Amino acid sequence: MGADGGSIATRQDILSNHTTKSQHNVPQGEDKEENLIKTCHFSTLPLYGNDPIVGDCRGKLYIKEYILKYILGTKKDKANVRAEFSHIALLKDISPVHVFWTVVDKVPFIECPVTKEVERGFSYLRTCGCLVSSKALREFKHEGKCPNCNLSFEDYDVVVLDPLNKKENVALNDKNMEVLQGKGLSHSKLPLKKAKKKTLDSSTDEFVRKRKPQEDAPTTKRPKSS
Numbered sequence: 001m002g003a004d005g006g007s008i009a010t011r012q013d014i015l016s017n018h019t020t021k022s023q024h025n026v027p028q029g030e031d032k033e034e035n036l037i038k039t040c041h042f043s044t045l046p047l048y049g050n051d052p053i054v055g056d057c058r059g060k061l062y063i064k065e066y067i068l069k070y071i072l073g074t075k076k077d078k079a080n081v082r083a084e085f086s087h088i089a090l091l092k093d094i095s096p097v098h099v100f101w102t103v104v105d106k107v108p109f110i111e112c113p114v115t116k117e118v119e120r121g122f123s124y125l126r127t128c129g130c131l132v133s134s135k136a137l138r139e140f141k142h143e144g145k146c147p148n149c150n151l152s153f154e155d156y157d158v159v160v161l162d163p164l165n166k167k168e169n170v171a172l173n174d175k176n177m178e179v180l181q182g183k184g185l186s187h188s189k190l191p192l193k194k195a196k197k198k199t200l201d202s203s204t205d206e207f208v209r210k211r212k213p214q215e216d217a218p219t220t221k222r223p224k225s226s
C-alpha cells in the first residue's frame, strides 16, 4: 500500500494555483509568506475551511487529516519518510492550533483574535493552541497568560509561524524545542518516552489505534532520512 500520497496534488501545482487566485487581492512582493501561512505545509491545500488544523515545532501548519495520513504512512513503511517532515514521526510531534479568520473580498486572511488585525507575524502557543499575532503576545500578555484565552504558558511554549524558514524564527523555535526536550517533553508536551503500558490518557494515540488496527511499533527513534 504505497499509494497514500497518490491522490495529493504536488506542492508546486497548488502553490501556482493558489498564487494566481489571490494575486488580485494580496499585495505583491511579500505575498509569498502571506499565502504560505494560510496553506497546509504538507498538502499545500488552503487551511481555511479545512479544520482541524495542527502545527509542528518548526512553525508549520497542517490540515490534520493530511499530516495524519503521512504519519500513518511512515509507520507502515519507513520508505515513506520525507526529510522535510522527519521531525514528525509521532502524533505527539504535532499539536492543535486554533486559527481565527477574517474574509475580505472573499479572500480569507488569518486574523489575530486579540488585536483583530491581519498581521504579518503570528505565533501559536503549545498550551492552548491559540494563534495570535506576535504583537499581541508582546503587548497583551499578562503574567504569562495567553492574551486570547488566558491560559498560562511558558516562554518556550511559543512557536513562531515560519513558512519561509527565516533564520531568527528557526533559531527561536529550535531553542524552545531544546528546552522542552531537556524536560523530556515532546512538541505537544507529552513525555518523550512511552510509559510502560498505555500512556496517560493520550487521546491522540487512541486515534492512531482506531485508524490503524495493527500494533504500533514502539519506536521513538526518528527514522533516518537520507
Ligand SMILES: [Zn+2]
Pocket (backbone or CB within 6 Å): 125, 128, 129, 130, 146, 147, 148, 149, 150, 151
Ligand atoms: Zn490561548
